[in-house]
Amino acid sequence: SIPLGFFGGIGAASKQGILVKGGNYLEALNQVGVVVFDKTGTLTRGSFQVTEVHAADGFERQELLETAAYAELHSGHPIADSIREAFGRRLDGARIGDYEEVSGHGIRAELDGRAVLAGNAKLMRAEGIAFAEAADAGTVVHVAVDGRWAGRIVIADEIKEDSGEAIRGLKNLGIRKTVMLTGDAKSVGEEVGRRLGIDEVHAELLPENKVEEIEKLDRAKRPKEKILFVGDGINDTPVLARADIGAAMGGLGSDAAIEAADVVIMTDEPSKLVTAIGIARRTRRIVW
Ligand code: ADP
Ligand code: MG
Numbered sequence: 001s002i003p004l005g006f007f008g009g010i011g012a013a014s015k016q017g018i019l020v021k022g023g024n025y026l027e028a029l030n031q032v033g034v035v036v037f038d039k040t041g042t043l044t045r046g047s048f049q050v051t052e053v054h055a056a057d058g059f060e061r062q063e064l065l066e067t068a069a070y071a072e073l074h075s076g077h078p079i080a081d082s083i084r085e086a087f088g089r090r091l092d093g094a095r096i097g098d099y100e101e102v103s104g105h106g107i108r109a110e111l112d113g114r115a116v117l118a119g120n121a122k123l124m125r126a127e128g129i130a131f132a133e134a135a136d137a138g139t140v141v142h143v144a145v146d147g148r149w150a151g152r153i154v155i156a157d158e159i160k161e162d163s164g165e166a167i168r169g170l171k172n173l174g175i176r177k178t179v180m181l182t183g184d185a186k187s188v189g190e191e192v193g194r195r196l197g198i199d200e201v202h203a204e205l206l207p208e209n210k211v212e213e214i215e216k217l218d219r220a221k222r223p224k225e226k227i228l229f230v231g232d233g234i235n236d237t238p239v240l241a242r243a244d245i246g247a248a249m250g251g252l253g254s255d256a257a258i259e260a261a262d263v264v265i266m267t268d269e270p271s272k273l274v275t276a277i278g279i280a281r282r283t284r285r286i287v288w
Helices: 004-015 023-029 039-043 061-071 078-087 121-126 161-172 186-196 207-220 237-242 255-260 272-287
Strands: 018-020 032-038 049-055 096-102 106-111 114-119 139-145 148-156 177-181 200-202 226-231 245-249 263-265
Touching: 004 018, 004 023, 004 272, 018 023, 018 272, 023 226, 023 245, 023 272, 032 039, 032 207, 039 177, 039 186, 039 226, 049 061, 049 078, 061 078, 061 106, 061 114, 061 139, 061 148, 078 139, 078 148, 114 121, 121 139, 161 177, 161 186, 161 272, 177 186, 177 207, 186 200, 207 226, 207 237, 226 237, 237 245, 237 255, 245 255, 245 272, 263 272
Parallel strands: 032 177, 032 226, 177 200, 226 245, 245 263
Antiparallel strands: 018 263, 049 148, 096 106, 106 114, 114 139, 139 148
């Protein structure tokens, strides 16, 4: 039989906007030793704003922004939203032909019959585009047209106020290690990690690399220790499924992410993990 205390714990969690999909996960929350975070949309707001537009020789700033906005027309990534917003004008979908979103890289699209790329340095390298490297304070989206680099757009995301509290709270609970996994550039990932006091940062990861990192952590974990992963559900469904406990955050995540998750946090506050672990610990005292 299921101990009654678990129902109490699940009920207490749901009152805090935390849905725990079963008593076994409440028990697992008690044993969490390592907490792994996704960056974009989880620790940061995921609402990017364009801060710089640098056109390459032979391209106009406005032309660069327009090209990027069209490339991002069909993408639901927070990066795409910010670029379309910065362009600010209505987009004519008929100008876009073939379109492909390459996970962890960016976009390949056909605009007025020309081949357009919009994405990170990894995408440029994969496509053999020569581009200028720069030390930008933010996430960089490079744009190329017909094999030629057209320039770069810098966008900045903000760390959520609640994220600092989450990391401090986990440390206070005696969580052994905090880790951040991101598809974003190393410079951006490390800066966010440093500011939040996260123990380990792994950047420039594709969704499948995030799964590999979880597997490495899993092999290195201590006896009976559980690994918790929390993400916003964009590009991280495989990781949610692979971690001992997968937590989807924001309530706005995809249905697939909510389905794959063991714990769903209805708000966008990472500190809800501290609340969830606290409730799990109190529930254990009642059950045993
Ligand atoms: P995170 O792991 O931080 O949540 P994602 O896996 O969603 O990030 O994306 C990783 C990286 O891939 C982004 O930082 C960006 O460089 C690039 N990228 C992904 N989607 C897009 C897009 N629609 N447009 C441009 N770049 C993109
Ligand atoms: Mg993400």
